[in-house]
Amino acid sequence: MHSDLRFDGSRAYAHLKHLVVDIGPRLGGSHNERRAAEYIRRYYESLGLKVRLEEFPVTNYDLQEKRLEVVSPALGDIPCEVYYLNQDTPPEGIVADAVYVGPGNLSHLGPEVEGRIVLVLRGVRSDTYADLMRWKPAGLVIIEDTVATGPIRTETLPEVRAKFGAVPAVRISHEDGLQLVKGGVERIRMVVQTVENQATSCNVIADLQGTVFPDQLVVIGGHFDSSIGIQGASDNAGGTVVAMELARVFAERGSKRSLRFFAWGSEELGLRGSVHHVKGLKKAHKDAKKADGFVKGRDKTELDTHVLCVNIDVQGAMLGMNEAMVLGPKDLAAAVRLMSKEHGPSFKVEETTYSSDNMPFSEAGVPSVGFARSGGTTSFLHTPGDVIDHLSPAALEENGRFVEEFLIRYATEARVFPFEREIPDDQKKKIKEYFEKLLRIDYLDDEENDKKKE
Ligand SMILES: [Zn+2]
Structure with a gap:
């Protein structure tokens, strides 16, 4: 042939x-x-x-500004990606106490996450997102569970957001997540500024x-x-x-x-x-x-x-x-x-x-x-x-x-x-x-x- x-x-x-x-x-x-x-x-x-x-x-969407800073202890800026189609922070950002809640199934969460910036290990799907949003956290930091890749670029589905609400959210690498948890992260500043387009x-x-x-x-x-x-x-x-x-x-x-x-x-x-x-x-x-x-x-x-x-x-x-x-x-x-x-x-x-x-x-x-x-x-x-x-x-x-x-x-x-x-x-x-x-x-x-x- x-x-x-x-x-x-x-x-x-x-x-x-x-x-x-x-x-x-x-x-x-x-x-x-x-x-x-x-x-x-x-x-x-x-x-x-x-x-x-x-x-x-x-x-x-487009990105305007993103920043994640560990205020206490003073570990400084951590590279991050926006978890898009969530919520923007005010231009000056938000500052809140941080809490690490682990991976996977988050149905056990309670008021301890309210008003805090919640650190979670990958696996935030639509069902876990619903569990998180119920307790109105101030922000969300998703830690990748794969080493050496860096944070991934993705978004919440607008349908999911409409159903369960939105919160400023970013993703960070596994290695940085490890340093944050190891360093006893207490307080975080987060800036998320994006533009949404139809x-x-x-x-x-x-x-x-x-x-x-x-x-x-x-x-x-x-x-x-x-x-x-x-x-x-x-x-x-x-x-x-x-x-x-x-x-x-x-x-x-x-x-x-x-x-x-x-x-x-x-x-x-x-x-x-x-x-x-x-x-x-x-x-x-x-x-x-x-x-x-x-x-x-x-x-x-x-x-x-x-x-x-x-x-x-x-x-x-x-x-x-x-x-x-x-x-x-x-x-x-x-x-x-x-x-x-x-x-x-x-x-x-x-x-x-x-x-x-x-x-x-x-x-x-x-x-x-x-x-x-x-x-x-x-x-x-x-x-x-x-x-x-x-x-x-x-x-x-x-x-x-x-x-x-x-x-x-x-x-x-x-x-x-x-x-x-x-x-x-x-x-x-x-x-x-x-x-x-x-x-x-x-x-x-x-x-x-x-x-x-x-
Ligand atoms: Zn594909």
Whole structure:
């Protein structure tokens, strides 16, 4: 076979370089995110695919000032990152007594944290956030639980903030957290000044029509946004460029089934792009089924045509471990496992949820596989350390060729699509839990939520 018809790591790497070095940080809704979207759109158009941008609103932010100072004992300034979409302090900051409350489950907390700046070891998810906010602390200092990475750049979801309230919050490295606790930290000054923006983000969607089964659709993609002010090379320019290079291969090879290549916007802000897209599919599905002349079993909605979602998030680490997270029928996980054994390379295959853009699809009943490459330098995700220096063309190619072979066998060449369109009940439960408990968002189905509220 002509070598151009195989996934080429150096081509993917050239896109990667453009996204993370020439364009740079790609916060959801930012000017740079849109520049990246235009680059990807133009590339997909050059392949002859049918391309569109899908816009949606997001809340994003800018930093104005951040400062954390240990006043007593006088340890001075500690480097920190803002835990965004919380509350600003007054310009002069706040000063309060500090209390360390440990990690994880914080349901045991009581009035001892009221009015204090609370130090907590990582693991502040939406449920622990609710436990913290109940006692009205003055501020929050989150200590990372991974050494040598520095504090990560992330935010509270606006939906969570609306539900449980906000407080000025920062994140610090594990090492600094250790020094603070060891030094018997008593009093802290904190300054957090940010700007919030209502912005517009977008997905890039590129279609390749199937030649034999056009109404069987496989979606393939990864998010192209990054956390604020960082390259986001592994997470997830790497996955974006793997999808781009796969698009080139299949645009040339052709496919029996329809393929839809995605670059998702604003994943880091709470899966905004994929949630917006799947919400649209679900609404159209509902409306179509209600319409006159729709015959169940004969007619298909667009959502019905989705047979598989392949999501690629966190890719390219030179020294990384391959992983596949599967939601769907037993055969799907088995196929990835067998292919890894027989074809290589080694993949850790798990039937589990993975916090990324495949989740809204699987919530809507579409089986999904999430391909990732973890370990080593991927500890730097969401920090300025997630840089292109840790990635290589060879690592992109190793995963890219595996996904390519997987798609050829089961989607683009297969006589029969071998996987049932089903999500087992135990997985459905986990998916529901993911959206309700971890994100504390029931934002997947507005209509049903509106009814509940009435
Ligand atoms: Zn990611």
